[in-house]
Amino acid sequence: MNTKYIDLIDQSFYFPQEEFKLEGNQLEFHDIDLMALVKEYGAPLKFSYLPKISENINRAKGWFADAIAKHNYKGSYNYCYCTKSSHFKHVLDEALKNDIHIETSSAFDIDIVNKLKENGKITEDTFVICNGFKRDQYINNIAALINGGQKNCIPIIDNYEEINLLTEGIKGDFKIGIRIASEEEPKFEFYTSRLGIGYKNIVPFYEEQIKNNDQVDLKMLHFFINTGIRDNAYYWNELNKCLKVYIRLKKICPSLDSLNIGGGFPIKNSLAFDYDYAYMVDEIINQIKITCDEAEVPVPNIFTEFGSFTVGESGGAIYEVLYQKQQNDREKWNMINSSFITTLPDTWAISKRFIMLPVNRWDEEYERVLLGGLTCDSDDYYNSEQHSNAIYLPRYKKDKPLYIGFFNTGAYQETIGGYGGLQHCLIPQPKHILIDRDENGNLTTRIFNEQQKAEQLLKILGYEYN
Incomplete structure (x- = not known):
């Protein structure tokens, strides 16, 4: 025995x-x-x-590069690290060796961004994607970052008041994104995420607050699934709904050129773990291209926000x-x-x-x-x-x-x-x-x-x- x-x-x-x-x-x-x-x-x-941090970043970059080449996808790919997963300096220093961008969640994150700039870890061209519900200090810090020359800082609009608050603090033109309030899986105690703006309200929101605002350029639609990127009907259904919103917006908003498919890859949690990362990336790129080609709109640049997968x-x-x-x-x-x-x-x-x-x-x-x-x-x-x-x-x-x-x-x-x-x-x-x-x-x-x-x-x- x-x-x-x-x-x-x-x-x-x-x-x-x-x-x-x-x-x-x-x-x-x-x-x-x-x-x-x-x-x-x-x-x-x-x-x-x-070293595992750099290894995983470069694995993901490779999967997206392969899928983009295979499908002759005309958009670019940008890897962002979610600082909320681990804010430690040694983590950011390692991650930023690999030509990536970052995503923030709160006011103090911007102080970290400023430290990284001071130390030469990021440049004014680095994308800083600012997510989360924005209180006064977060708004002020984002405004100061943009006013200081961070041209690729993109605050993601989470509620109906944020554009006015940002406009008051930012001098000159700036870019924004809009977060979609995705519908949660049936096991959740609520139907729709508290974060972002509902599918049906995004186009009216653009028409009312963004279209005629000469200071604001809508660049990004942000799509986040709480349970992460998984090969199930729920994920593909939500991605399809997101793409429909992107297409509707793109047809009336020429500046929109990026799709942020937030929600991370799973990490290995068992010796029996089995997940085909390359297949998922390939199919995401394929689905986006097919849907956009059928609608005769240009494919978006792709952003991902990998936190747990990174660190x-x-x-x-x-x-x-x-x-x-x-x-x-x-x-x-x-x-x-x-x-x-x-x-x-x-x-x-x-x-x-x-x-x-x-x-x-x-x-x-x-x-x-x-x-x-x-x-x-x-x-x-x-x-x-x-x-x-x-x-x-x-x-x-x-x-x-x-x-x-x-x-x-x-x-x-x-x-x-x-x-x-x-x-x-x-x-x-x-x-x-x-x-x-x-x-x-x-x-x-x-x-x-x-x-x-x-x-x-x-x-x-x-x-x-x-």
């Missing part, structure tokens, strides 16, 4: 995989010796493998199993030395699943377990993998430490978890390691942030003032 953990993986998946392989009985991720990382920096720890697969977290609690005759709880609520909040907030694998002891017997965090909250647990309703790990042994890794966690977890701030039950934020490669391809590591100390939390709480 095959009872080793490696046997379980071998009979369940194709393994090794592109980013995962074994060296002896220990797991490597993109050729990173994870146990060596633990020995040097300890656990719990979080890490960011920066998600670069991140990981490693924990040590501290102890096992047998709570009844069936449930074994492996207690980790951190908290899921604080370090991987999406697992708690929206039941998101990441790839979870042991880092060591792959050649030993396995058992079914539940994973528990250190907080005293009943929701601080992780109990199933994406491909099954259970977790299997090498058998707990008090004298043989077990380390587990969560992978592709690089998007949203830090900002949702309140990076650098208070954590639930005052569980400290783990050490954060940046991993890169030098000009010879050798791995380099450095500490981005140490594990939080009590003094930092006490100061936030008002117990210390110096």
